[in-house]
Amino acid sequence: MSIQQDKLEQLFERLDELRGYLDYDKRKVRIIELQEQTQDPEFWNDPEKAQGIMRQLDHQKSLVERWDELNDLRESIRVYQQFQEEGEDVQAELDNEVETFMEKLEDLELQNMLSGEDDHRDAIVTFNPGAGGTESQDWGQMLFRMITRWADKKGFDVSVVEYQDGDVAGIKSATIEVKGDSAYGFLKSETGTHRLVRISPFDSNSRRHTSFCSVFVSPIIDDTIEVDINDSDIELQRFHSSGAGGQNVNKVETGVRLIWTGQLSDGTEERVVAECQQERSQLQNREKAMVLLKSRVYELEKNIKEREKQKLEDSKSSNEWGSQIRSYVFHPYNMVKDHRTEHETGDVDSVMEGDLDEFMKAFLMSRVAEQSV
Known part of the structure; x- marks a missing residue:
């Protein structure tokens, strides 16, 4: 492939603009702050919280490192252009670097679109x-x-x-x-x-x-988010698990189903069901089902807020x-x-x-x- 110089300069400008959109400098400061937290001797006393911080750290580092990689590619392209001006035949290498740059730039621009408060979550x-x-x-x-x-x-x-x-x-x-970088943001x-x-x-x-x-997708919440659900509004059901887990799982009622019936912030009545059968003990399944239940209620409340923001727009209800x-x-x-x-x-x-x-x-x-x- 061969790309005109003005088009190439436009790509480089997009990279510079992306640095601002990413809050590159603030992210570097945030990385230092998170790394300092990981040095605390008591950091792993709360494994769930520690894993959440590590995921945040990995996410911040990933964005910074990916921008740095693109910046290095830009410099590499300029070096090849200098070689070319001096009469060396490096067109194939230059084309390869430009193609890689374009692909990685589009990927990072897509990642930057995931700027919602919960997009980084599982x-x-x-x-x-x-x-x-x-x-x-x-x-x-x-x-x-x-x-x-x-x-x-x-x-x-x-x-x-x-x-x-x-x-x-x-x-x-x-x-x-689904656990992965910005899984909810994509899904x-x-x-x-x-x-x-x-x-x-x-x-x-x-x-x-x-x-x-x-298909209903919700972010997996953690202890940084509070969802108030009255225990009296939750019905607990037990059932025999049908999934993998050995004979013991199928003989004992380890599966747990939680049914919440209550009122959302806009006054609507809602019935939310969450069940889990992946763990070996009923207690573990109950804990997991409660996380799922709260995550779904949280997502429903988010949808209410989003609809309120768009009341003045045309009826673009397709996201509901x-x-x-x-x-x-x-x-x-x-x-x-x-x-x-x-x-x-x-x-x-x-x-x-x-x-x-x-x-x-x-x-x-x-x-x-x-x-x-």
């Missing part, structure tokens, strides 16, 4: 197939696999918190925990109803079916829970289209294999555009 993703029996339950499992594959490609840790098999195929419901784009159109593999007459599955956000068409043609951003692709297979970055990027860019209006 995520809980819940899948709930809609009405339609086997069709919707099979679709739910396909979405479960799609998002899990995306997380695997990112190098994120995925653990199954709850998983209920469908009657014939697919899932009745499932919940996963929040997936909250909403996903619609599938295909020739049903379960229909002997090969008719076309439309299926729906709701329960709305149809994306369509996946397998027949009579191949297309995946996001109804919020109009981003679409005909490569359905790649999307179902977890290639969601372009959809996530379009969503984040649309949010940034909305906020700048």
